Amino acid sequence: MFNYVLKTLIRHRTRSLLTVTGAAVAIFVYCIVGSVQEGLYRLTSGADADRRLIVFQENRFCPTTSRLPEDYAVKIGKIAGVKDVLPIQVWTNNCRASLDIVVFNGADPKKIQSMRPVKLASGSWSQFETQRDAAVIGRNIAMRRGLKVGDQFTIGDISVRIAGVFQSEVPSEENLIYTHLAFLQNSQRNESVGLVTQHEVLLQPSADADRVATEIDVQLRASSVATKTRRKGAFQASTLSDLVDLIGFAHWLGYACVGLVLSLVATTTIMSVQDRMQEYAVLQTIGVRPLGTLRLVLAESVLLCLVGGGIGSGFALIALQFGGFAIGAEGATIAFKPSLWLGLSSLGTSLCVGLVAGLPPAIQTARMSIVNSLRTA
Amino acid sequence: MNILELRNVTKSFRKGDETITPLHNVDLDVRQGEFVSLMGPSGSGKSTLLNVVSGIDHVDSGVIRVNSQEITSLSRGQLADWRAANLGYIFQTHNLVPVLTAYENVELPTLLLKLSAGERRARVELALEAVGLSDRAGHYPRQLSGGQEQRVGIARAIVSHPTVVVADEPTGSLDAETSLQVQSLLKRLNQELNITLLMVTHDAHVATIATRQLYLDRGKLVEELRVERQ
Ligand SMILES: Nc1ncnc2c1ncn2[C@@H]1O[C@H](COP(=O)(O)OP(=O)(O)OP(=O)(O)O)[C@@H](O)[C@H]1O
Numbered sequence: 001m002f003n004y005v006l007k008t009l010i011r012h013r014t015r016s017l018l019t020v021t022g023a024a025v026a027i028f029v030y031c032i033v034g035s036v037q038e039g040l041y042r043l044t045s046g047a048d049a050d051r052r053l054i055v056f057q058e059n060r061f062c063p064t065t066s067r068l069p070e071d072y073a074v075k076i077g078k079i080a081g082v083k084d085v086l087p088i089q090v091w092t093n094n095c096r097a098s099l100d101i102v103v104f105n106g107a108d109p110k111k112i113q114s115m116r117p118v119k120l121a122s123g124s125w126s127q128f129e130t131q132r133d134a135a136v137i138g139r140n141i142a143m144r145r146g147l148k149v150g151d152q153f154t155i156g157d158i159s160v161r162i163a164g165v166f167q168s169e170v171p172s173e174e175n176l177i178y179t180h181l182a183f184l185q186n187s188q189r190n191e192s193v194g195l196v197t198q199h200e201v202l203l204q205p206s207a208d209a210d211r212v213a214t215e216i217d218v219q220l221r222a223s224s225v226a227t228k229t230r231r232k233g234a235f236q237a238s239t240l241s242d243l244v245d246l247i248g249f250a251h252w253l254g255y256a257c258v259g260l261v262l263s264l265v266a267t268t269t270i271m272s273v274q275d276r277m278q279e280y281a282v283l284q285t286i287g288v289r290p291l292g293t294l295r296l297v298l299a300e301s302v303l304l305c306l307v308g309g310g311i312g313s314g315f316a317l318i319a320l321q322f323g324g325f326a327i328g329a330e331g332a333t334i335a336f337k338p339s340l341w342l343g344l345s346s347l348g349t350s351l352c353v354g355l356v357a358g359l360p361p362a363i364q365t366a367r368m369s370i371v372n373s374l375r376t377a
Numbered sequence: 378m379n380i381l382e383l384r385n386v387t388k389s390f391r392k393g394d395e396t397i398t399p400l401h402n403v404d405l406d407v408r409q410g411e412f413v414s415l416m417g418p419s420g421s422g423k424s425t426l427l428n429v430v431s432g433i434d435h436v437d438s439g440v441i442r443v444n445s446q447e448i449t450s451l452s453r454g455q456l457a458d459w460r461a462a463n464l465g466y467i468f469q470t471h472n473l474v475p476v477l478t479a480y481e482n483v484e485l486p487t488l489l490l491k492l493s494a495g496e497r498r499a500r501v502e503l504a505l506e507a508v509g510l511s512d513r514a515g516h517y518p519r520q521l522s523g524g525q526e527q528r529v530g531i532a533r534a535i536v537s538h539p540t541v542v543v544a545d546e547p548t549g550s551l552d553a554e555t556s557l558q559v560q561s562l563l564k565r566l567n568q569e570l571n572i573t574l575l576m577v578t579h580d581a582h583v584a585t586i587a588t589r590q591l592y593l594d595r596g597k598l599v600e601e602l603r604v605e606r607q
């Protein structure tokens with residue numbers, strides 16, 4: 001019987017092909033939108049987002065405007081609940097929202113290794129530690145910019161030699177370029193020596209993140225520059241707040257894609273079934289049960305959706321895997337990554353859409369009057 | 378023994394204000410191996426009679442028994458299963474599934490029965506051989522002539538070894554020569570395979586191939602002729 005479904009779809013080649021293509025395009029977009037949502041969710045959740053604090057200058061937004069004394073690290077380190085502090089100088093080529101954002105983080109190589117969730121995929125860490133203008137770069141930006149170990153990478157006033165490419169379980173990390181703190185401080189026009197953009201605070205396992213954050217701001221209020229300390233997730237969400245609104249809006253685009261597939265496949269199936277009511281009447285006369293023809297129609301619409309959805313999500317996942325896409329603003333980035341869940345959810349969505357699209361005509365065949373359908377020859 | 382029994386079968390249709398009653402308290406007994414032809418004016422209810430016997434239409438009152446099983450009390454799903462196992466239906470036209478080959482069309486009913494792959498193939502091949510189309514098994518309906526198409530339809534109707542085969546004007550849309558071929562085929566199937574046949578026709582000549590001729594008029598069935606076969 002599956003043979004019959006397949007042959008029916010193949011017989012109406014053009015119609016099936018157009019429907020599958022339409023479904024594929026829509027599910028492709030659905031997948032991309034989904035990966036953006038996932039990226040945003042990852043950025044603001046998980047251990048990296050929840051158990052780390054970012055100390056930033058109060059009322060400042062873009063990394064170039066936040067200037068904190070480097071020695072704040074010593075004061076912060078003494079506060080109860082703080083395990084370690086990483087002073088970071090941030091430099092970005094673009095403070096506005098951009099799809100090709102380049103973000104440098106300057107910090108002590110030893111501390112980067114111990115505090116950041118990075119793992120070298122190629123190159124050498126010791127070369128990074130010993131060479132003044134060396135950098136290790138995330139896999140994503142390496143892919144996007146076509147960079148590899150040994151390359152010289154120049155952007156603006158900054159020129160670094162790539163000592164390694166790293167990967168990370170935190171996808172947004174893979175968009176970063178790490179350099180020595182002193183190197184990044186010195187390469188900037190306005191005097192930055194002794195100043196950093198932010199301090200990243202690693203908490204003791206038992207520490208209450210919000211309490212420690214308040215304590216840091218209170219302690220530093222008396223010093224030269226006032227600070228604002230937040231959990232890393234909250235910090236990134238507020239940094240990207242404009243984008244967060246946009247991304248929140250984009251999920252409607254995802255629903256629109258589902259609606260598109262639904263109406264496309266529903267139209268095709270209804271047309272195809274109404275052309276063939278007599279054929280279904282013949283099948284029922286032969287002895288196919290009403291539920292049997294219902295299943296045949298559903299199989300048709302589900303097959304169209306699954307093939308379209310499979311192609312669309314397949315292309316989307318490949319594009320996400322090898323495109324190294326990321327969107328960023330003010331030094332924070334959202335990485336678009338493929339994931340198993342994304343693939344499964346878009347296939348699941350295709351399946352559901354196929355069932356819903358096929359149900360009305362399927363029920364129509366199950367409830368038709370065989371005699372009347374045979375008479376309308 | 379009667380293979381088919383109709384008792385007090387009544388069926389009427391409403392068309393606006395008027396009610397048409399093509400079957401009015403119809404009784405009929407058909408024995409195993411009989412070939413019954415059914416004639417009557419257009420609109421007299423011949424197709425309606427075939428349809429209620431096939432269980433694709435329901436009666437208003439009365440009982441139909443096939444092989445002692447009362448089909449008038451079966452549900453829609455049960456009727457479908459019953460048809461798969463017990464009924465062959467030969468249509469006038471447009472009866473083959475266009476996307477399937479002759480072989481696949483004949484195979485369709487066997488897919489609804491519990492058969493092994495080997496048994497299935499044997500039955501399909503036998504049915505195609507019986508209608509003389511073994512060499513056209515791989516052809517699609519559009520590649521067959523009208524007469525060949527009808528023969529594939531006949532093979533499909535007999536492939537599951539049904540209790541009763543009904544045919545609604547099986548030669549109605551064929552030219553004289555192909556009509557003769559199909560007639561002799563039906564006659565052969567009845568004589569050689571002892572298949573019980575109930576055939577509607579407009580053509581008095583065609584009716585003569587049957588062993589028994591019935592006439593339906595104004596809701597009543599009249600026996601015209603009965604030839605006892607040796
Ligand atoms: N579904 C229906 N709704 C209303 N009236 C119907 C329906 N089916 C059949 N009829 C009517 O019942 C009568 C018998 O129809 P039927 O098709 O059985 O006639 P028939 O003897 O097969 O005619 P023909 O020789 O032209 O095929 C006709 O008057 C027809 O109009």
Ligand SMILES: [Mg+2]
Binds near residue numbers: 423424425545
């Ligand atoms: Mg008729």
